[in-house]
Amino acid sequence: DGGITQSPKYLFRKEGQNVTLSCEQNLNHDAMYWYRQDPGQGLRLIYYSQIVNDFQKGDIAEGYSVSREKKESFPLTVTSAQKNPTAFYLCASSIRPPKISTDTQYFGPGTRLTVL
Amino acid sequence: SQQGEEDPQALSIQEGENATMNCSYKTSINNLQWYRQNSGRGLVHLILIRSNEREKHSGRLRVTLDTSKKSSSLLITASRAADTASYFCATDRRGSEKLVFGKGTKLTVNP
Numbered sequence: 685d686g687g688i689t690q691s692p693k694y695l696f697r698k699e700g701q702n703v704t705l706s707c708e709q710n711l712n713h714d715a716m717y718w719y720r721q722d723p724g725q726g727l728r729l730i731y732y733s734q735i736v737n738d739f740q741k742g743d744i745a746e747g748y749s750v751s752r753e754k755k756e757s758f759p760l761t762v763t764s765a766q767k768n769p770t771a772f773y774l775c776a777s778s779i780r781p782p783k784i785s786t787d788t789q790y791f792g793p794g795t796r797l798t799v800l
Numbered sequence: 801s802q803q804g805e806e807d808p809q810a811l812s813i814q815e816g817e818n819a820t821m822n823c824s825y826k827t828s829i830n831n832l833q834w835y836r837q838n839s840g841r842g843l844v845h846l847i848l849i850r851s852n853e854r855e856k857h858s859g860r861l862r863v864t865l866d867t868s869k870k871s872s873s874l875l876i877t878a879s880r881a882a883d884t885a886s887y888f889c890a891t892d893r894r895g896s897e898k899l900v901f902g903k904g905t906k907l908t909v910n911p
Contacts (some may be wrong), residue, residue, distance in 0.1 A: 727901040
């Protein structure tokens, strides 16, 4: 079964805590992305990675960090420096890196993060 | 700033009617994509149209692209209650590595 998975589905965090959201894909895609979606809004790009051990900041990277140690995995850490982290987080992947071509992106089911 | 802007923000129709959503953008693009999102779920890709294409069909979906007006439309024919979702356009600007999403059109199809 090929696809992109995110866990957990729901996550609650106390203020001041770091939390890590998981994203895994078995599609053999080169590129992976993290987006944030607020109610009634579109998606805003947090970070993206075109290849293993490489990643670039998106439009709203402050307060977030990522790693890409394996092709299949692109975890996102929401740090205590992120002032308003409550949102719906979506991970996506695409076959080729965007520097080569902008392809269809395949999305995971999302993680809803709530800060208590 | 938003590259893609959809309108209307919300659309409510009866089952069997056609639904038309529009997307406008500001700068030259390589391609434009439409995605669908059911409430609380991830996005699903519907269709991609390249800048040198004017129209594309996929099942009950018809997408047009007018690069002179920097706009695209998504038509869903013979809508069904299951088409109820939010629809987003996404564009990639020439020279940019990023896909930029609009705020979406929320479509409700009443049975």
